[in-house]
Amino acid sequence: MFNLVNMFNIRLLKKSLPALVASVALLTSVSFASLTYAGQEYISTLRGEVHLNKEPQAPAIAKVENTDEKRQRAYPMQPPTIPHKVDNYPVNKNANKCMSCHARDRAEESQAPMVSVTHFMNRDGNFLAEISPRRYFCNQCHVVQLDSKPLVENEFQDVYNIIGEKK
Amino acid sequence: MSTIKKYLKVLKRPSVHYSLGFLTLGGFIAGIIFWGAFNTALEVTNTEEFCTGCHEMRDNVFEELKTTIHYTNRSGVRATCSDCHVPHNWTDKIARKMQASKEVWAKIFGTIDTREKFLEHRRQLAGNEWRRLKANDSLECRNCHNFEFMDLTRQSKRAMDQHSTALASGEKTCIDCHKGIAHHLPDMKGVEGW
Numbered sequence: 001m002f003n004l005v006n007m008f009n010i011r012l013l014k015k016s017l018p019a020l021v022a023s024v025a026l027l028t029s030v031s032f033a034s035l036t037y038a039g040q041e042y043i044s045t046l047r048g049e050v051h052l053n054k055e056p057q058a059p060a061i062a063k064v065e066n067t068d069e070k071r072q073r074a075y076p077m078q079p080p081t082i083p084h085k086v087d088n089y090p091v092n093k094n095a096n097k098c099m100s101c102h103a104r105d106r107a108e109e110s111q112a113p114m115v116s117v118t119h120f121m122n123r124d125g126n127f128l129a130e131i132s133p134r135r136y137f138c139n140q141c142h143v144v145q146l147d148s149k150p151l152v153e154n155e156f157q158d159v160y161n162i163i164g165e166k167k
Numbered sequence: 168m169s170t171i172k173k174y175l176k177v178l179k180r181p182s183v184h185y186s187l188g189f190l191t192l193g194g195f196i197a198g199i200i201f202w203g204a205f206n207t208a209l210e211v212t213n214t215e216e217f218c219t220g221c222h223e224m225r226d227n228v229f230e231e232l233k234t235t236i237h238y239t240n241r242s243g244v245r246a247t248c249s250d251c252h253v254p255h256n257w258t259d260k261i262a263r264k265m266q267a268s269k270e271v272w273a274k275i276f277g278t279i280d281t282r283e284k285f286l287e288h289r290r291q292l293a294g295n296e297w298r299r300l301k302a303n304d305s306l307e308c309r310n311c312h313n314f315e316f317m318d319l320t321r322q323s324k325r326a327m328d329q330h331s332t333a334l335a336s337g338e339k340t341c342i343d344c345h346k347g348i349a350h351h352l353p354d355m356k357g358v359e360g361w
Contacts, residue, residue: 066323068324068325084323088348090352093354094355095354095355097347
């Protein structure tokens with residue numbers, strides 16, 4: 001941080017006099033800010049302990065779990081996570097790749113689980129022939145899982161644990 | 168008319184000045200040069216530079232290809248336009264190149280010279296390729312992806328299940344399931360399996 005201030009100094013001295021006068025105020029404010037910053041401890045963020053003016057080393061891209069095995073849901077209403085890769089699966093106005101296996105009329109051939117009956121309901125609770133437009137974009141709720149270290153500790157408690165603790 | 172007759176007469180007459188050896192050997196060498204030139208020109212029309220020389224391909228389908236695994240991947244093997252869209256076998260290749268004369272026509276008359284026109288024709292254009300690949304049992308896929316060489320145990324369970332049943336029995340071919348792997352899809356309404 002002090003190097004940064006020095007750098008400012010040199011650059012400012014090279015400038016013409018009116019600019020120098022004008023920038024003295026700026027310089028004092030900059031050094032003041034840096035001093036108070038230096039006095040504080042670093043705040044631990046997801047970014048890690050790297051200065052803002054430095055590019056941190058990016059972590060390796062994690063692999064998508066592709067085991068095709070169902071995972072336990074954390075709570076009964078949880079949208080199931082996707083147990084396979086979905087790279088380049090289009091879900092747009094023209095095509096929905098997910099539904100080419102998970103649709104009602106595709107499940108027999110694909111042996112993929114059919115989307116649940118709630119997906120056919122509109123907001124008034126009526127059942128439609130096709131999945132409801134509000135449920136069209138699968139990735140709003142259903143996501144793949146990565147084989148990566150969690151960034152923060154997960155303190156989620158399964159409902160059975162809570163019931164067990166209360167007993 | 169008379170000039171054609173004159174030239175025909177010259178062709179019919181035996182050579183006066185050149186020996187038979189010169190003519191056969193000369194013809195042979197000229198044949199090699201002509202064939203080489205023809206083949207080179209044909210191969211030039213199979214290059215990525217040639218295909219992306221027109222904005223119709225460069226701004227639409229080529230841009231889409233760039234995001235897919237057939238363009239860039241961990242092992243650095245690229246399947247470019249002609250690898251999938253031109254048969255490798257010579258007779259099929261010539262047949263396809265003759266068909267392409269219609270594409271030259273479309274280029275001249277600007278059938279898909281704007282993005283809107285291209286999108287309008289997309290379903291038809293995609294349909295042409297699906298039909299071709301369905302008819303030749305996905306030959307262009309199989310030029311690289313040989314079923315005999317596939318290690319099913321290294322595939323995901325889902326892929327293994329499909330490949331060991333539907334593909335192995337010949338009931339399905341690659342393009343039946345793998346539509347839109349190199350380009351964006353058109354409106355898939357009414358397409359089997361969608």
